[in-house]
Amino acid sequence: MSGGIEGSGGIEVRGLGVMLGEREVLADVGLSVGCGEWLTIIGPNGAGKSTLLRAMAGLIACTGEVLVDGVRARRLRPRPRARLIAYAPQNPLLPPDMSVYDYALLGRTPYIPYLGRESARDREVTESVLERLDLTGFASRRLGHLSGGERQRVVLARALTQQAPVLLLDEPTTALDLGHQQQVLELVDRLRLADRLTVVTTLHDLNLAGQYADTLVLLAPGRAVASGPPKQVLTEPLLARHFGAHVRVEPGADGRPLVHLTRPEER
Amino acid sequence: MTLLRSRGLALLVAAAVLAVCLALGLLTGAAGISPRGIALALLDRLPFVSVDPGLTPAEQGILFQLRVPRVLIAAMVGGLLAIAGAGYQGVFRNPLADPYLLGAAAGAGLTVTLVVVFLGGRVGVIAVPVAAFSGAIGGVLLAYALGRSAGRGGGGVGGGAGGGAATLVLAGVAVTSFLTAIQTFVQQLKVEELQRIYAWILGDVGGGWEDVWMIAPYALVSTVVLLLHGRLLDVLSVGEEEAVSLGLHAARARMIVLLAASLATASAVAVGGLIAFVGIVVPHVVRRLAGWSYRIVLPVSFVGGAAFLVLADLIARSVLAPAELPIGVVTAFVGAPFFVMVLRMSRAVNT
Numbered sequence: 001m002s003g004g005i006e007g008s009g010g011i012e013v014r015g016l017g018v019m020l021g022e023r024e025v026l027a028d029v030g031l032s033v034g035c036g037e038w039l040t041i042i043g044p045n046g047a048g049k050s051t052l053l054r055a056m057a058g059l060i061a062c063t064g065e066v067l068v069d070g071v072r073a074r075r076l077r078p079r080p081r082a083r084l085i086a087y088a089p090q091n092p093l094l095p096p097d098m099s100v101y102d103y104a105l106l107g108r109t110p111y112i113p114y115l116g117r118e119s120a121r122d123r124e125v126t127e128s129v130l131e132r133l134d135l136t137g138f139a140s141r142r143l144g145h146l147s148g149g150e151r152q153r154v155v156l157a158r159a160l161t162q163q164a165p166v167l168l169l170d171e172p173t174t175a176l177d178l179g180h181q182q183q184v185l186e187l188v189d190r191l192r193l194a195d196r197l198t199v200v201t202t203l204h205d206l207n208l209a210g211q212y213a214d215t216l217v218l219l220a221p222g223r224a225v226a227s228g229p230p231k232q233v234l235t236e237p238l239l240a241r242h243f244g245a246h247v248r249v250e251p252g253a254d255g256r257p258l259v260h261l262t263r264p265e266e267r
Numbered sequence: 268m269t270l271l272r273s274r275g276l277a278l279l280v281a282a283a284v285l286a287v288c289l290a291l292g293l294l295t296g297a298a299g300i301s302p303r304g305i306a307l308a309l310l311d312r313l314p315f316v317s318v319d320p321g322l323t324p325a326e327q328g329i330l331f332q333l334r335v336p337r338v339l340i341a342a343m344v345g346g347l348l349a350i351a352g353a354g355y356q357g358v359f360r361n362p363l364a365d366p367y368l369l370g371a372a373a374g375a376g377l378t379v380t381l382v383v384v385f386l387g388g389r390v391g392v393i394a395v396p397v398a399a400f401s402g403a404i405g406g407v408l409l410a411y412a413l414g415r416s417a418g419r420g421g422g423g424v425g426g427g428a429g430g431g432a433a434t435l436v437l438a439g440v441a442v443t444s445f446l447t448a449i450q451t452f453v454q455q456l457k458v459e460e461l462q463r464i465y466a467w468i469l470g471d472v473g474g475g476w477e478d479v480w481m482i483a484p485y486a487l488v489s490t491v492v493l494l495l496h497g498r499l500l501d502v503l504s505v506g507e508e509e510a511v512s513l514g515l516h517a518a519r520a521r522m523i524v525l526l527a528a529s530l531a532t533a534s535a536v537a538v539g540g541l542i543a544f545v546g547i548v549v550p551h552v553v554r555r556l557a558g559w560s561y562r563i564v565l566p567v568s569f570v571g572g573a574a575f576l577v578l579a580d581l582i583a584r585s586v587l588a589p590a591e592l593p594i595g596v597v598t599a600f601v602g603a604p605f606f607v608m609v610l611r612m613s614r615a616v617n618t
Binding site: 054057058059077078079080081082083085086087089092093094095097098102103106107109110112114115117162 | 495496498499501502504505506508509510511512513514515516517554558559560
């Protein structure tokens with residue numbers, strides 16, 4: 001029952017729907033990402049981007065199917081699911097007194113028996129992840145004493161220690177300045193290429209989305225209204241219709257589209 | 268690793284403090300038994316050791332029928348309240364959560380009042396711990412049932428379990444007011460028993476061996492279960508939804524900790540009455556001194572809580588000797604200002 005996806009970590013979402021109370025937040029959303037690819041979900045505020053990510057992570061009730069390598073992720077129990085899918089929320093809760101090392105070590109939870117404790121292997125994995133993210137010097141630093149960019153890297157470290165083939169990142173550049181946004185996304189891209197991770201992010205910055213993603217999915221109130229490579233989705237008519245934005249889109253040096261805001265003409 | 272090393276050190280320090288408090292608790296009393304005699308008498312009780320403590324039979328009786336069980340009960344009640352407090356604080360991710368939060372105190376208050384008013388006399392005295400225990404458990408179950416039904420009615424899935432925890436606390440408040448109202452009504456029926464009711468409410472650890480044996484099994488089970496869940500409470504500290512994404516069956520883990528903490532609270536209430544502040548102050552101090560991890564906070568709170576209550580009992584029976592202060596008055600009197608001081612200190616460190 002594979003959806004025609006090769007390798008490990010390919011995702012296919014079919015007919016996904018989410019009701020919050022009486023309100024239908026997502027309806028019949030479908031998408032598919034190949035192993036090692038980067039898919040970014042864009043859309044106006046309230047379109048359901050975060051909800052889609054949370055539904056894919058199995059954190060909220062939904063209808064439809066989420067297949068990871070053809071396995072129905074929603075049918076899995078939390079532990080095996082956490083070995084397949086790592087999820088980092090937009091505003092992760094970072095206990096201020098916890099150390100960076102102990103926080104990253106939490107990513108090993110799906111490998112530790114219910115009443116067991118961390119093994120030497122769990123510590124090794126954690127240490128090597130911290131080293132890869134240049135966080136070794138921060139290992140004993142408390143989470144409450146980190147800057148915004150460091151926090152994002154630490155959250156990423158926790159997701160990576162999970163050693164899951166799929167990485168779901170909800171707005172990984174929230175509250176970061178331009179340079180740190182670039183650093184974090186470059187880092188994600190490097191890790192993706194090195195480990196053949198499948199990356200699904202939400203991003204509200206359309207230029208960043210266009211620069212990094214292989215595939216974009218445009219959500220507009222609860223439905224996937226467009227999907228495909230960036231230049232097919234980041235078009236002036238689609239952005240005007242779904243974001244209500246006056247924009248000019250032109251191809252950048254590498255052929256990826258660049259979105260420029262323009263002032264309305266009646267001015 | 269550092270976590271385990273600091274846990275070992277913290278436990279060692281706490282155990283040393285507890286040992287000193289236990290010794291003080293055994294040595295102090297109206298009868299003025301010689302410390303040497305007490306030490307020898309205790310040694311004599313050890314297997315394969317036989318020494319003559321040189322105590323009169325009356326002194327032996329005071330030591331083994333009054334002081335030893337009293338100190339043991341104080342230690343057990345203090346340890347249980349402190350570890351239950353730490354457990355609740357982990358489940359609700361709120362350092363001010365309290366062992367009496369979910370209606371345990373009100374439930375026990377009501378059942379004890381019912382027993383004192385309607386049974387009275389000798390039967391009443393024997394039935395008090397049983398009534399307190401079942402009342403505390405009943406109060407928690409009632410709060411839990413109410414919280415579940417209220418949670419199902421509104422909200423929806425999106426609120427997740429964070430909303431569930433808040434609903435549960437609110438249900439606890441509702442149950443507490445309701446049960447307290449009934450309790451007040453019942454105690455008005457027999458005003459002459461007010462003193463006995465209040466004596467219980469303000470706490471007392473002056474029971475005998477039968478009290479020790481009655482709560483020992485529950486104390487053991489709840490403490491072991493809580494201690495086993497230290498790592499899981501650490502995982503839960505990043506929030507329920509993230510804990511689920513990390514592969515933890517968060518709702519189940521939370522429920523187990525909640526039940527174990529409630530059982531610990533009920534055991535403590537059954538023999539000690541309502542002793543305030545231990546469950547908040549002790550874990551808070553432990554967290555300040557020994558670290559954030561529940562793998563440290565739970566065991567060190569248990570030992571620290573035991574030491575704290577033995578000391579509080581010592582104060583309660585010596586300040587006004589030969590009269591006794593209710594122990595709950597002592598813990599509140601010591602605990603409240605101490606709590607404020609800790610809060611001020613922690614703010615000074617942070618800024």
